Amino acid sequence: MSNLPLFILFVALTIGAYLATRWLFLTYRHPLLNPVFLSTVALIAFLQATGLTLEEYRPAKDVMTYLLGPATVALALPLYHNRRVLKSHALPVLSGVVAGSLTTMAAALVAGRGLGLDERVLLSLGPKSVTVPIAVEISRLTGGEASLTAAFVVATGMIGSIMGPSLLSLCRVKSPVARGLALGTVSHGQGTAVALLENETAGAMGGVAMAIAAVFTALVAPYYLPLFLH
Template sequence: MSIEILNNPLFGLILTILSFNIGLFIFEKSKKFSLLNPLLIGGIIVIIIMEIFNIPLNYYQKGGVMLSFFLAPATIALALPLYRQIDKLKEHFFPIIIGALVGAVTAIVSIIFIGKALGIDTVLLKSFMPKSITTPLGIELSNLLGGIPAITIFAIIITGITGNAIAPFICKTFKIKHPVAKGLGIGISSHAVGTAKAIEMGEIEGAMSALSIVIAGIITFIVAPLLLFLI
């Protein structure tokens, strides 16, 4: 590929959009098989193309920055289903707050203890700690903790895809039937990607999942630096 094409920000943007749409096509053709999530397939396609053509990462990032700009507005837009279910929020306010607090702390502590048991490097542990919050918040927290944002993004994506794939199975296995409980658990554990699955389950599940993204993000920002002493 010519330098002129690679140096154009549209290169990374178009490559990402095309790869995602190929992943979406495969996902639809597979009758929405969870492990063929378009985000995962699209990411693999991008990696393969960049490896085959030996494209430096900085060329891709020029277009990637344009997409990253829309991450925060897209997350904020999740407030719409929450607004529609504001009565549910008022009715279950304290269980939601307590559930979000327990979920956020558990996500961090489990990573620390599992990581230490496996002998994972301290910097990598700090990078994995924000894995259960949405990407814009995770990047900032990773920088604050002294982690590697690129590793954090990878962990967030894998966490989200895993939650999206297994959430229905978990709910069925453990007989979780209350829509608020479903949405809260999915949002806290697998942020926006999991919320997409929660929205498929129902409007209440989607609204509670969207709410938990915000609450879990705030709690994680407060608690994670306080738990660094465990590393």
């Protein structure tokens, strides 16, 4: 590693920014205090203020991104603690995630067509609600643009994790199972992270929804998305 002090600085700043914004969110519970959103803004502001570049930040980002794999696997722990809840709600969980996955793809494509987006952009938009690696592969298979899909996925996760809890509360959805499923299905990892901040049961259901939605979308998207293009 060519610049170890800078690497350590960026890792420490990223972790510090997240912990600080997480504390703010847990203290005030305001949707705009979303930890991912606020910490991202704080890091961008720091880079702009100091004149440091994204390329200099990249080594730290790559290491922390690599840790997303173990972090995702760690979601199995709250799931294990809530295994009885999952077992007792197995059919509603499966049917809800399937319906949610189909609906979110359809809504995105219908809105995109209404806005006059071309076919390649629509195909890139379709798999926006599943995690980036799977969404990018779906995009490639269907003829979309991988970089656009990655941007749509990140934006979806950000918007869903900020607005999702408030919308669910507005609709009087109080069940941790239902809230976790909704956030995980629509907003993948970022939604699951916010669900986990609410309580362990919601986080566990978010992880289940994220996994089922990813598998289901990967199976049906190549056949489902073209239906909205013609």
